[in-house]
Amino acid sequence: MTTAILDRLGARGRSVPAKYVPVLVTAGLFVAMFVAGGIRYEGFATGQVILNVFIDNAFLLVVAVGMTFVILTGGIDLSVGSVVALSTMISASLMAGPGWPPYLVVPLVLLIGSALGLVMGYIVHAFDIQPFIVTLAGMFLARGLCYTIGTDSIPIEDPTFTAFAQTRIDLFADLWISPSVVIAVVVVLVAAYVLHYTRLGRTVYATGGSEQSALLMGLPVGRTKVAVYTISGFCSALGGVLLSFYMLSGYGLHAVGMELDAIAAVVIGGTLLTGGSGFLLGTVLGVLVLGLIQTVLSFEGTLSSWWTKIFIGLLLFVFILLQRLFSARRRT
Amino acid sequence: MSGIGKQFPGVRALDGVDLRLLPGEVHALMGENGAGKSTLIKVLTGVHPADSGTIELAGRTVSFAGPLEAQQAGISTVYQEVNLCANLSVAENIFIGREPRRRGRIDWKRMRARAAELLRRLELDIDVSAPLSSYSLALQQMVAIARAIDVEARVLILDEPTSSLDAGEVRQLFHVMRRLKEEGIAILFVSHFLDQIYEISDRMTILRNGRLVGEYLTRELSQVALVSKMIGQELAELERLHGEARTFDRPLVEARELGRTGAVEPFSLTIHEGEVVGLAGLLGSGRTEIARLLFGADHATGGEVAVGGAPAALRTPRAAMAHRIAFCSENRKRDGLIPDLTVRENIVLALQATRGWTRPVPRDQQDELVGRYIKALKISPPNPDHLVRNLSGGNQQKVLLARWLILEPRLLILDEPTRGIDVGAKAEIQRLVTELSDGGMAVLFISAELEEVLRLSHRVGVLRDRRLVADLPNDDTLTTDTLMETIASGGRA
Amino acid sequence: GGSGGGSGSGGGDGSITMGFAQVGAESGWRTANTKSVQESAKAAGITLKFSDAQQKQENQIKAIRSYIQQKVDVIAFSPVVESGWDTVLKEAKNAKIPVILTDRAVDSKDTSLYKTFLGSDFVEEGRKAGKWLVEQYKDAKDPVNIVELQGTTGSAPANDRKAGFQEIIGADPKFKIIASQTGDFTRAKGKEVMEAFLKANPDIDVLYAHNDDMGLGAIEAIEGAGKVPGKDIKIITVDAVHDGMQALADGKINYIVECSPLLGPQLMDLAKKVVKNESVPARVVTEETTFTQEQAKTALPSRKY
Amino acid sequence: MKRLLWPLLVLAALLAVNLFFTPSFFSVEMKEGHLYGSLIDILRFGAPLILVSLGMTLVIATGGIDLSVGSVVAISGALACLRISEDGGVFSAVVLALGLCVLLGLWNGFLVAGVGIQPIIATLILMVAGRGLAQLIADGQIITVNSPSYKVIGGGYLLTVPFGILLVLVVLGVTAFLTRRLALGVLIESVGGNAEASRLAGIRSRGIVITVYAFAALCAGVAGLMISSNVSSADGNNAGLWIELDAILAVVIGGTSLAGGRFSLGGTVLGALIIQTLTTTIYSVGVPPETTLLVKALVVAAVCLVQSPKFRDKVFRRAGPRSSPRPAAEEKVRVTA
Ligand SMILES: Nc1ncnc2c1ncn2[C@@H]1O[C@H](COP(=O)(O)OP(=O)(O)OP(=O)(O)O)[C@@H](O)[C@H]1O
Numbered sequence A: 001m002t003t004a005i006l007d008r009l010g011a012r013g014r015s016v017p018a019k020y021v022p023v024l025v026t027a028g029l030f031v032a033m034f035v036a037g038g039i040r041y042e043g044f045a046t047g048q049v050i051l052n053v054f055i056d057n058a059f060l061l062v063v064a065v066g067m068t069f070v071i072l073t074g075g076i077d078l079s080v081g082s083v084v085a086l087s088t089m090i091s092a093s094l095m096a097g098p099g100w101p102p103y104l105v106v107p108l109v110l111l112i113g114s115a116l117g118l119v120m121g122y123i124v125h126a127f128d129i130q131p132f133i134v135t136l137a138g139m140f141l142a143r144g145l146c147y148t149i150g151t152d153s154i155p156i157e158d159p160t161f162t163a164f165a166q167t168r169i170d171l172f173a174d175l176w177i178s179p180s181v182v183i184a185v186v187v188v189l190v191a192a193y194v195l196h197y198t199r200l201g202r203t204v205y206a207t208g209g210s211e212q213s214a215l216l217m218g219l220p221v222g223r224t225k226v227a228v229y230t231i232s233g234f235c236s237a238l239g240g241v242l243l244s245f246y247m248l249s250g251y252g253l254h255a256v257g258m259e260l261d262a263i264a265a266v267v268i269g270g271t272l273l274t275g276g277s278g279f280l281l282g283t284v285l286g287v288l289v290l291g292l293i294q295t296v297l298s299f300e301g302t303l304s305s306w307w308t309k310i311f312i313g314l315l316l317f318v319f320i321l322l323q324r325l326f327s328a329r330r331r332t
Numbered sequence B: 001m002s003g004i005g006k007q008f009p010g011v012r013a014l015d016g017v018d019l020r021l022l023p024g025e026v027h028a029l030m031g032e033n034g035a036g037k038s039t040l041i042k043v044l045t046g047v048h049p050a051d052s053g054t055i056e057l058a059g060r061t062v063s064f065a066g067p068l069e070a071q072q073a074g075i076s077t078v079y080q081e082v083n084l085c086a087n088l089s090v091a092e093n094i095f096i097g098r099e100p101r102r103r104g105r106i107d108w109k110r111m112r113a114r115a116a117e118l119l120r121r122l123e124l125d126i127d128v129s130a131p132l133s134s135y136s137l138a139l140q141q142m143v144a145i146a147r148a149i150d151v152e153a154r155v156l157i158l159d160e161p162t163s164s165l166d167a168g169e170v171r172q173l174f175h176v177m178r179r180l181k182e183e184g185i186a187i188l189f190v191s192h193f194l195d196q197i198y199e200i201s202d203r204m205t206i207l208r209n210g211r212l213v214g215e216y217l218t219r220e221l222s223q224v225a226l227v228s229k230m231i232g233q234e235l236a237e238l239e240r241l242h243g244e245a246r247t248f249d250r251p252l253v254e255a256r257e258l259g260r261t262g263a264v265e266p267f268s269l270t271i272h273e274g275e276v277v278g279l280a281g282l283l284g285s286g287r288t289e290i291a292r293l294l295f296g297a298d299h300a301t302g303g304e305v306a307v308g309g310a311p312a313a314l315r316t317p318r319a320a321m322a323h324r325i326a327f328c329s330e331n332r333k334r335d336g337l338i339p340d341l342t343v344r345e346n347i348v349l350a351l352q353a354t355r356g357w358t359r360p361v362p363r364d365q366q367d368e369l370v371g372r373y374i375k376a377l378k379i380s381p382p383n384p385d386h387l388v389r390n391l392s393g394g395n396q397q398k399v400l401l402a403r404w405l406i407l408e409p410r411l412l413i414l415d416e417p418t419r420g421i422d423v424g425a426k427a428e429i430q431r432l433v434t435e436l437s438d439g440g441m442a443v444l445f446i447s448a449e450l451e452e453v454l455r456l457s458h459r460v461g462v463l464r465d466r467r468l469v470a471d472l473p474n475d476d477t478l479t480t481d482t483l484m485e486t487i488a489s490g491g492r493a
Numbered sequence C: 001g002g003s004g005g006g007s008g009s010g011g012g013d014g015s016i017t018m019g020f021a022q023v024g025a026e027s028g029w030r031t032a033n034t035k036s037v038q039e040s041a042k043a044a045g046i047t048l049k050f051s052d053a054q055q056k057q058e059n060q061i062k063a064i065r066s067y068i069q070q071k072v073d074v075i076a077f078s079p080v081v082e083s084g085w086d087t088v089l090k091e092a093k094n095a096k097i098p099v100i101l102t103d104r105a106v107d108s109k110d111t112s113l114y115k116t117f118l119g120s121d122f123v124e125e126g127r128k129a130g131k132w133l134v135e136q137y138k139d140a141k142d143p144v145n146i147v148e149l150q151g152t153t154g155s156a157p158a159n160d161r162k163a164g165f166q167e168i169i170g171a172d173p174k175f176k177i178i179a180s181q182t183g184d185f186t187r188a189k190g191k192e193v194m195e196a197f198l199k200a201n202p203d204i205d206v207l208y209a210h211n212d213d214m215g216l217g218a219i220e221a222i223e224g225a226g227k228v229p230g231k232d233i234k235i236i237t238v239d240a241v242h243d244g245m246q247a248l249a250d251g252k253i254n255y256i257v258e259c260s261p262l263l264g265p266q267l268m269d270l271a272k273k274v275v276k277n278e279s280v281p282a283r284v285v286t287e288e289t290t291f292t293q294e295q296a297k298t299a300l301p302s303r304k305y
Numbered sequence D: 001m002k003r004l005l006w007p008l009l010v011l012a013a014l015l016a017v018n019l020f021f022t023p024s025f026f027s028v029e030m031k032e033g034h035l036y037g038s039l040i041d042i043l044r045f046g047a048p049l050i051l052v053s054l055g056m057t058l059v060i061a062t063g064g065i066d067l068s069v070g071s072v073v074a075i076s077g078a079l080a081c082l083r084i085s086e087d088g089g090v091f092s093a094v095v096l097a098l099g100l101c102v103l104l105g106l107w108n109g110f111l112v113a114g115v116g117i118q119p120i121i122a123t124l125i126l127m128v129a130g131r132g133l134a135q136l137i138a139d140g141q142i143i144t145v146n147s148p149s150y151k152v153i154g155g156g157y158l159l160t161v162p163f164g165i166l167l168v169l170v171v172l173g174v175t176a177f178l179t180r181r182l183a184l185g186v187l188i189e190s191v192g193g194n195a196e197a198s199r200l201a202g203i204r205s206r207g208i209v210i211t212v213y214a215f216a217a218l219c220a221g222v223a224g225l226m227i228s229s230n231v232s233s234a235d236g237n238n239a240g241l242w243i244e245l246d247a248i249l250a251v252v253i254g255g256t257s258l259a260g261g262r263f264s265l266g267g268t269v270l271g272a273l274i275i276q277t278l279t280t281t282i283y284s285v286g287v288p289p290e291t292t293l294l295v296k297a298l299v300v301a302a303v304c305l306v307q308s309p310k311f312r313d314k315v316f317r318r319a320g321p322r323s324s325p326r327p328a329a330e331e332k333v334r335v336t337a
């Protein structure tokens, strides 16, 4: 079954440019995984399971989109998880305490996230410091700010906000999605457009390919670097807003380690950590793969805590290995 | 530009240099390796801030914060090493930063069409949507040129654009340069090929050790005078080396029907001890591919190789090195040097690799070897602890060459070894090659400069369209012209 | 059968399938909790679907949502935090799947979203610790210098045990918390932080650690500084895991407030009742006690975890 | 050594802060036959981090990264303690644990160099699965051991000096010898600096990469033994949690680029010491836990800013007496005058 799909993929791949191969392979493997799950678990191969993967990972998807920009320039942003948490915290505390309305809070949160990204990007660019350490400082900072706001989790009870969060958008045949999914999809589309059809997007790729060359070619490298961290900050903040829809609470310990999930999603999607190569579609697939692994685990349902982790590792390993093997075979 | 000074840590790269560039002229910037030409260009275009001096453009004092500003002011530049993004397509590399757009979005179709057309004007017909990395260095150089000449510019700066181009491409480039000159564009041109300088330039500025020697009209300065001004002393008359057809009887490396699908058609080639075999061919004809196959850098898909009579499996560079085959690659930036290491470390790297990590090359042996080649090749600055990334292009090339020379291999494969090297050092390298082959070393010599191939080789293999089409002894009948003919006719004549 | 037993339609017919969304496996306490649930489920003949959220609320929500998808008969979970469960609990309610909370509460205003809450009261634990301390020093005139090893910053037990303790000792100004720092609930951190405390504060009378492990680490630090734990510095901890009880019996700890992880049997009873639609109390507090050194000596042989 | 000047200054500043709050901070006394004091503590508790960072340095120098060290720390401690609690053979337990760690490192190296998976993902696999493995070994519990000889590794003393510190010195010495005296260092740097060029220079880069990952795992394994021995128990859940981030941070503070190439062992040790000093400072100065991270963020930001030549340039320029930001413009006055 799986091999048949992959074979067909391979056959078609002959006419596909080499750069699309990893993404196609990833897509094929994703489908294979879904089919395998469907065979193994009852009630798995339904449309809603796929939609749930989207619903449950909309915020991760948005964050990963921002991360894709950064990684494409050859940078990295470790602050995303903390900025997500900070966003939930700010939203919740402003709505709970002074009772600000959501249409004021949400733009403010997005602004704060972007500003944090902007500052980090500026430091990376202006002082020539490795992004890892700058964004690590940003990570500590944002998480620290969360705790200064409060260590408890703050519920969100604003009626408009909750109503929106609990809206179900019914599709056909009992299938439904949440508004977050729509937002995430819009973000993905806009980002894909920016990467493919705008100068900013192309400069992102060029910077990742060779920063020095891009500079000598007269491209606005500095501006681009600042821009990608700002975008990532914005996406994290938006991810944070989506997470507050999902959780209806703000909490300093939300999204711990989400930066790793986002980086993993981007890299699983075939983007090179060294920059300059990769696609947004890959990132989407990366998020879906991580989400599907989770779904498989909960359907499996009998694993102890440690076997859960070992199992995640194994699934990841098998997936990456197959991805590697198939792409390598296609290239030779 | 006047009174330009630039100090790098430990090196005074420029000291009070003046340069005048007039519209409608081709101005050659001359100097030995490390004289400061590239640095001057980088200061002019804002890559490095100047320590002192002023730059005026059309009467207004300017100071660019970066290449972007220089470009906006109408200065279009091809820097020395190929500075393009290998991950992007050819078309993008030409147009990035000023892509044709329609309703705000990049118009990919038009971009590809225009790129293809632009390259066709340079007589290149390649797939512009393929990534740049899939093309050879020479083609990448052409793409960089195409990018620069398409800009609406008042000043065009070309830093060694021809270092790996062959005669045809150079002619094409000069054609374009003349047209631009007529349009009133000022062109600054750097090259170590004196013939090219005399063919195209109107005036020249000569630098030596970061200082200005003077500005001259090209037609008023003889080649000999130019060279002596560049190196500060009379150069002993270039030895009239000429390889000759000789018969060698001890085959060292024999390739039979060796080939790689998509790269080179199967070929058979024998290289004898003490023999210098040249490879001639046009850009992309497969010379580099042959070299890479013989060194095990790429896997052959068919055929076999024998070294010293016994079959050998040259599957990796290591395996080839175990048979004492060495390969100095053409693309020093990508396939050669480790920019963060010092000159010393780069030179002993291959030797160290053959010894493994447990047996470091003793310090005094390192000093001896490195010192010898720094002197022989005139690497400047002559400091073995200088980082290679801070060397000038030509000096980097010398370091790479030194790495392979100290191995004292049985077969030395040299792919464009004199790329970007000045006249003095070039003569020295040619003398070294002759000496080594007289001592019994076999050499496979690849160069875009046919003259150089003829001067050194005993035998010349001719390639066309990735096929070895002829294997000619270098006798008196073989000249650059006959060689060109063979290449053009594909060996059938 | 790998196809899972999720086909029960929610009635009381025969076997019950329970979806249990555990917080994670961040401590020995948690592991004991997991084991207890798993073993009691087996004993009670309940099919258990278990998932580990690795300390992340979003994972827990995902797991609960997937249980709804799989149409289990009852869902139980230990919330990572108190807030933010309304949406998913509403989904469960709409799917007519009853929910039982274990170990920690949720702060939802709508109590109809869950049937019952089974678990300990962290604030009460903090109070118990504080009461013992006040009792011990009721005759003392001098100020009592206390250092506190907190749990993971922001986590519910850390917040509540701190608050409950503070509530009691705050009434008397002679009790002074001179240093308070997080030890992340681990022995290694507990030891490291305590070393620093000992150097920065020469005069420590009491250590209050939010769990046994940090206390055990601190004991090593105290011994390394040449002091006698339990005498020179009095130690109060929470949890009563086996190693902690041992130290208590050995006189190195002075008082432990129990926080029992063995919720399994009670949980299964509740689940059966809930599935049969019998009424259950809205709050079931686990039976927990406190231990002094003497009590520990008698209780130690029968400790299971 | 000029490169290490700024990190050294930061370290000195941190220590000075401590001295301000705790006047006895620098005092080192003898207590029960061993050295005792805050400085000793910093070294003692910093030892595992230094070890992990040393291994990480070499990995990063090859252009890779190893996220799995934290899990390896946990595995090593758990396995050793399990063995000891079963039959008490400390030596065999240590050998077994370290052996497993090396195997895990080889596995990482194989995925990176053999299969060609990006290092961050290749090691993420072990980071996730390894934590599970550690919990599996310990059955999710904390294994307490009562072995005085095992206790020595992380909590013992030799000639009044904490054994851990000596162990670090030995590992540091061996690493320095292998990389700087022998030729391993330059080969690693060349693989990290330009992998393709290294291949064409005949360097066995695959072997080197695998070795380096194995070494990193070994270092992590020793660190794991130290951590678990220090508290006489193995905590599969929490031991080494997030240590990979601290280790990478230490390496970067030490001046090694994450892009690979040149590395500095001394810088890494310094970086690790800065991190540990910061932690200790936070504990002893009494920073409330809620603001700990803010302090950490400030210090990290300060370290990276002060290390950046561009930043110092800008600050000094601005501080200097009205000099213009662009030197060319400044010179213009002179030239035209
Ligand atoms: N970034 C740098 N850091 C330190 N020194 C440098 C740097 N760039 C160039 N130099 C030094 O400046 C001098 C001039 O170098 P430049 O590249 O201008 O020479 P060049 O004339 O272009 O030589 P070539 O013909 O070899 O290209 C050399 O000695 C070189 O070592």
Ligand SMILES: Nc1ncnc2c1ncn2[C@@H]1O[C@H](COP(=O)(O)OP(=O)(O)OP(=O)(O)O)[C@@H](O)[C@H]1O
Pocket (backbone or CB within 6 Å): B134, B135, B136, B137, B138, B139, B164, B263, B281, B282, B283, B284, B285, B286, B287, B288, B289, B290, B298, B330, B331, B448
């Ligand atoms: N496997 C490979 N990996 C990386 N680069 C390769 C590989 N195979 C070929 N190339 C590059 O592709 C180019 C094509 O080489 P080719 O032999 O056609 O050129 P050539 O005849 O040397 O002519 P010129 O170098 O003048 O263009 C080479 O420069 C080589 O660097």
Ligand SMILES: [Mg+2]
Pocket (backbone or CB within 6 Å): B037, B038, B039, B080, B159, B392, B393, B394
């Ligand atoms: Mg130059």
Ligand SMILES: [Mg+2]
Pocket (backbone or CB within 6 Å): B136, B287, B288, B330, B415
């Ligand atoms: Mg070539």
